[in-house]
Amino acid sequence: MMKERILAAYDPFVLPFVFGMTFVLAYCLVALVKVLIQLKPADRQKFFLSLITPATIVKNIRDLFCDCLFHVKLWKRNKVLGYMHSSIAFGWFMIILLGHVETVLYIPERLHKLYYPIFFRYFMEVKGETLQGSFFFFLMDFFLLVILSGITIAIIKRFRSRIVGMRRTTKLTLTDRIGLYSLWAIFPLRWIAEGFTAGVAGGSFMTIPINWLLHNFMSKPENFTAAWWAYSIALGTFMTVLPFTRYMHIPAEILLIPMRNAGLPVRHTRKGFALAMLYSCPSCGVCIDACPMGVQKKNVQDATVYMVRNLKRRNPKRSLEIAEKCLMCGKCAALCQVQMDACGLRLAYRTSHEKEHNRIPADFGYLEAVDPLPQLGEQKVLYYAGCMSSLTPVISRSVQQVLKAAGVDYELMDKDGSICCGRPLMLSGRQEEARKLIEKNRQLIEESGARILLVSCAICYRIFKEQYDLIGVEVMHYTEYFNRLIKEGRLHVRNGHQTLVYHDPCDLGRGCGIYDAPRQALRAVGQLVPAAKEREESICCGGSVGSLTLRYEDREPITRGALDNLTANNPEQIVTACPLCLKTFSRFAPVPVADFAEVLAQNLEQA
Amino acid sequence: MIYQGKQRIWSEYQKEIPTDHWFYVRSCIRQSFFPASEKTFLEILRNRLGKDVYETPHHTTCGGIAYHSEAIPQETMMTIIARQFALMTEAGYENYVCSCITSFGLYSEVIEDWREFPELLAKIRENLWKATKREFRIPTYLAHASDLIYKFRNEIAEQAKFRLVNQKTGRPLRVVEHIGCHYAKMFPSKGVGGAEYPYVLAGMVESWGGEVIDYPERRHCCGFGFRQYLVRANRGYSVSNTHKKFESMEPFEPDMIITNCPGCPYFLDRWQYVIAEQTGKTYGKDGYGIPVFTYEEVAGLVLGYDPWDLGLQTHQVAVEPLLDKMGIPYNPEDKYKGLDGKQLQRPEFPMNIKCC
């Protein structure tokens, strides 16, 4: 009998696995083709080009290893979760790899059989011990142990998520559950199955003791077929349900990483790049804890993971609700393990919804009559205060005070009311309309001959940076510019020794990556204390124009949550660099809230 | 509708109208619009009721139309009125009755002004003296002619040959009463029944057997409004006002309209023709309009005067359906006969509103 199975190199128990594996490969192939077809031709070309660009190739390989196998990002964030994920991913990868290496080394003629490397231990017999053989036995058992340790953590996490440091985790769907339980079952079953055959097929420190236990105490040797069947069924089940579970992220990420590195934009809510993203969401739930709206329980269902889930299920009502409610602060995206463009997805949804349903077409014809800007001074600095700043006059006044103190001659662009920068329109899904404002502003700015466009609103700054393509104009946020003035010795400030905490406005920090300039400048005028969470983990003030539907009363808890975070180290003052944050925080803050420019203006060194 | 509620208001707005010896002044426009009305008034008061009513050919306009159209200043208008009063004073009368609502409103306003500003009165006396060497006394009592018909409504009812009752069904006629704006809207206490629920015409209708209908736009102006009609560009506004009233009264199916102002019957009558020509819509039964009357005409009908003697042939909206309802005999042949008994030319009939 043993001879037969070795000679035949086949047993019916492999069928579940073969079916599952074939199914998942076919599914992925179809999905891949679908994604590629759905890409816009230009995007597709860009993608293919990136696949042969050396720099991206290196990056792709690095990302694939770091993200898919080692979960470096997760390690940084949470060691237990990092270990759990990388142990399973890397361990499994190694077991598959080693199975193939063994097949190649020992029975290369069997390599064409899909299942052979997987069930290697069933089909072989150890004739005599070799060092090489023992080494492989040891490695296989070692990685099995690694995986089993990961699975153990996973099981514990599922029941006591707080132990691994997660406050909230996703609710699983039925298929997710089937996938999860089959995944949990695979490796213990493999252990048992290999344990049964370890006497014949050989084994190491994990399988030999099991073999001994099974044969002597627990089971009849005849049951070994059942064990292999169970192992194969677990594998087959997992593979078959995989496309319909969160584990789809395992194959999908392999596609997502190069697409992301190719720099493709999200153009649709569930086609092309977006589809690859939807497949890649591991439903891990990091976004749930990341979301500032999570301070209210009713908003938990609006986290990105649920956006993805509803998009996948084609639930337009919930998708729209989630898409419109989001503050677009980008924190979930910043923390996302697969770097899901959560804001992009929502924006795409808003845009298509607006296009389809808005019945009042915009008309900005009146902008044509707007007068050109006055002649700029020698230094060609143009200061755009923005709409919101007219409701927070302290900002524009302080900015101008600082500019004067530094001897900068400047011109205020929006003395008589501003043309909005266009970002609020964009965030509302009105892309083409926003373009009109952008064009007008760009025309005004370029015609003015400005060399530096100074912006004191984080919202405006982001769109000026991302969408304006101003030729010959350096767009600078006032935090950058004033920091530069201090460094260059043009602006003299004194240290007021007040303890300050700096709030990273979403669009400035996560949006444009400006974290250090404001901090450097503030260190010159006060004593900077950290917030509980800051930089890319900073919490939105709650006033964001990104959210379309969030009501006033539902914003307050967010603001309070953000304030708690900022005041963790008892600062004397909260400093922010966005008019909207300033106004929002001022309503509920326990300590005074000041604008960045205001703090600088208060600490100007008198000449 | 709580009738007692209205009675309570009516009881608060009653006037002590003198019974006899009146100085009568006519209206400028009624003599051409409804030429027999004023004659009927004098006829009823003098011959039916035996009252002393004096009129003089020397009286003029009160100046109201010119004043409301801003063609003459207030002082001029007041001096004209002062002259009217001088005529009364010279004739030895103290009770002044006018045929026109505009005049009535203006007299009330002027008397009130003089009471408030005696220096103004002095100035007007001086003006009048300088211009005409006349002197005047302010009337002891100012009445509108409809006040007198109201006062004697029961006496008229006693002599009535016909009642405002549908002879065929025995049911009271449904009557819309329309009061001239200047009757009581300016000085509610000067009108019988006040401004909101005037009783002057309603009282007549009730006495003579009819039933008053209270429709939503009852208070609304007829649409004349001086400048609205006099300036052609505004006439659309004028007819729109009238239209609004008819639309509002239509569901009540009124049999007739009774008015106490020179302009109102004219516009309520003529605009029915214009509306019919413009929209094709008529408000009476079977393509007819709703006949519109002055209170004198109605009193005359009730007392049994010949409809053609009352000048009803000068109406745009045919009155025959109403005469039939009341059972008043009339000879259709005589409708367009002149005073000399010879047939005048039959007028051209409109397209959309039936005129017999």
Added chain:
Amino acid sequence: MIDFGYGLTPSATLKIEKVDNPLFAELHRLEPDVTKCIACGSCTASCSAGVFTEMSLRRVILSLQRGREKETLPMLQHCMLCGKCQLVCPRGINTRHLILSIGKVYKMEDKAL
């Protein structure tokens, strides 16, 4: 029909019972705060588009409730959605969402003012 050189003029009176309530009800479902307006005019006073045009959100809100939206919907064409009105609204009305919702419920006449 005879042309007299004048005719019936349409009534300027608001007939609120004839207002298209289903539309307003739909708007109210999308943005319940629409009824919270106290007509203070802060939105209009601070409006970015108001610097250049006749834009008045207060009037738009009112006109929807009076069945005269045709007169004011074109104003919304000028809105830049900048959110200043939302910031100044004393009642905390989500004005941006209100404006976006109006665009979804009410259709503007083809001929713009």
Added chain:
Amino acid sequence: MSQNIVVIGGGPAGIEASRRLRDLGYTPILIEKEPVLGGHLARWDRLFPDGVEARKVLEPMLADLDGIKYFTDTEVSSINRLKDTWVVKLSNGLSAQVRAVLLTTGFDLFKAEKKEEYGYGIYERVITNADLEDWFKSGAAPQFDDVKVIGFVHCVGSRDEKAGNRQCSKVCCVTAVKQACEIKERFPEATVYCFYMDLRMFGRKYEDLYLKAQKECGIRFVRGRVSEVSEDIDGHLFVKAEDTLFGKPLKIKMDMLVLMAGMAPAASTAELARMVNVLPGEDGFFLPHSLIDSPCTCAREGIFYAGTATGPKTIPETLSEAASAALAIDRYLKSPQK
């Protein structure tokens, strides 16, 4: 033997002041012309802003009248000064000689009939705020068929010089909003309008009530005073006003209209003022010594005021003024006699 004090008017102010005076050791003689004590409060169902039942305020007061001599169905025939006392003769033949008289004569509800254009007493479907309270209190609803559109007219007889009431009656705005919410509860399908000139939500929680009316009850507010009301052929009302925010006249068919009758000076004010020889204010209410720091005293020695006799007030204001009046009287009586 404690000193007598005459309190004229047995509404909330009179009852509360009497209780306070009794607590201070005096014997108040409380005179009420109606058959029962309680004034307008006795007629009201619920009170703004929280909807507390009026009887929950009044009943404890009425249950605590020991030591107070009170006469209902009784009017004052004359008041005369005799040396440093006042001799008050009553319609029941009794008379009292006291050093202090407290006038808590309250207000009269403005007679809505006077605003003829609104047709109260003429159109069945026009009622007043007081009628509505009667209805709420007794449960005896007027028999109107399908009530779908309901209107509230603010400022009926308030801020109306021609109606002889120039003053703001202060409580009608919030009463209208309260009643509008209550009526909406009874007719959830109805559309309810409030026609206001200004909304004066001055008191604590009043603005909250207004917000609730807008947000939860869906009451529609129209800034403009109703100009006229008429009846259509079915007996429904035809209401005209100007929407002053929109700048257009407005017309609406309604099934019920509630007139917020304001506070007018009590009819007895002029007569009593003559008896004690003081001049009422131009608005017809008693004029206290100072509206700022001595709202309870009068130019005439020994005469005191409390409550709405000196102008429109809310119930809590009235009650606290009654307490101050009691203290003012106490101080007056304890001060050395001249």
